Amino acid sequence: MSGYQIETIHDLIRILKDQPEWKEELRRLILTEELLALPAAFERFRQEEFKPLVERVDRIEGDVHVLKQDVAVLKEDVAVLKEDVAVLKEDVAVLKEDVAVLKEDVAVLKEDVAVLKEDVAVLKEDVAVLKEDVAVLKQDVAILKQDVAVLKQDVDILKQDVADLKQDVAKLKTDVGDLKGDNFQRKVRENAAAYLGRLISRARVVPHEQLADILEDAFDEGKINESERDDAMVIDLVVRGRLRHDKTREVLLATEVSVVADRHDVERAARRAAVIGRAFGLETIGVAVGQDRTEGAAEAAEALDVVLIV
Known part of the structure; x- marks a missing residue:
């Protein structure tokens, strides 16, 4: 180098142009291996985010002037990167806070999941x-x-x-009623003087055979018709005697006997008394005898002039 005089950078550049092999040696002396590898590393770093710069770096020439320009660009980019890093730090801080919150939430969720697992286990047992x-x-x-x-x-x-029992009970009631009626009718027949004594004296029950004969004779003589004969034939009791208040008058008592004397008993007594009176040719009084009576029986007795004995 004694043949060259270097006073300015331009002198150095000119010498390096004359001696290209010096330029490469000088570069190795000035730049460390890390700096030599920096363009390649930076190119990879900027492959996606700093592609324009990578393209510019590819065009870097070996002179220092272009290198300074590239370094200036790099400084600007580094400044931008610093800003980006600052923003990233802030984002990371926020993310850390979010992660902390998430960790707490995850802890709570884990506890909830543990409780849910227990509940599910209990539910499974309950379902079983x-x-x-x-x-x-x-x-x-x-x-x-x-x-x-x-x-x-x-x-x-x-x-x-129950239906059969109802029928049986109804039949029994009817039978009991008939039995009561028959028993009461028998008592009245056997004790006619006692039951009818206030109306007549010397009471004598007309036998049914005699009643039937007289009714048949009256029918034959045209005094009564067939239906009247048949109706009068089934009267409960006919008693002959003399009136208590006028012993000169002999009368017949056409008597209907019922445990409870009702309107129908009174009506039958009046109707049959009229037929028997015509058949016997004697005054005949309709009488209804009962252990009790209905209101209708009392009203009918007064209307039809029938004696009601209770």
């Missing part, structure tokens, strides 16, 4: 128990259905039995 209960209930329902079917059959039978 419920399934067993449902199975038992199904069996019970099946048995109940069978029991209900049997009960329905029993109810139908009971209904029929």
Whole structure:
């Protein structure tokens, strides 16, 4: 280098142009291996974000002037990167806070999940128990259905039995009523003087055979018609005697006997008294005798001039 005089940078540049091999050696001396590798590393770093710069870096020439310009650009880019890093730091700080909150939330969720797992386990046990209960209930329902079917059959039978019992009771009531009526009628017939003594004296019951003969004779003589004969034939009792208040008058008492004397008894006594009176040719008084009476019987007795004895 004694043949060259260097006073300015331009002198150095000119020498390097004359001696190209010096330029490469100088570059190795000035730049470290890290700086030599920096363009390639920076090119990879800027492949996506700093593509324009990478393209410019590819065009860097070996002179220092162009390198200074590129370094200036790099400084600007570094400044931008610093700003970006600052923003990133702020974002990271926010993210850290969010992560902390998320961690707390995750901790709470873990606790909730643990509780839910316990609840699910309990629910599974409950479901298992419920399934067993449902199975038992199904069996019970099946048995109940069978029991209900049997009960329905029993109810139908009971209904029929009740209906039969009602008929039997109704028949029994009728029979009891008839028995009471027959018994009371027998008592009145056997004790006619006692029951009818306030109306007549020397009371004598007209035998049914005699009554039938006289009614037949009256029918034959045209005094009564067939329906009147048949109706009078079934009168309960005919008693002959003399009136208490006028012993010169012999009368017949055409008597209807009933445990409870009602309007129909009174009407029959009046109707049959008229027929028997015509048949016997004697004054005949309609009489209704009962252990009790209805209001209708009292009204009919007064209207039809029938004696009501209770």
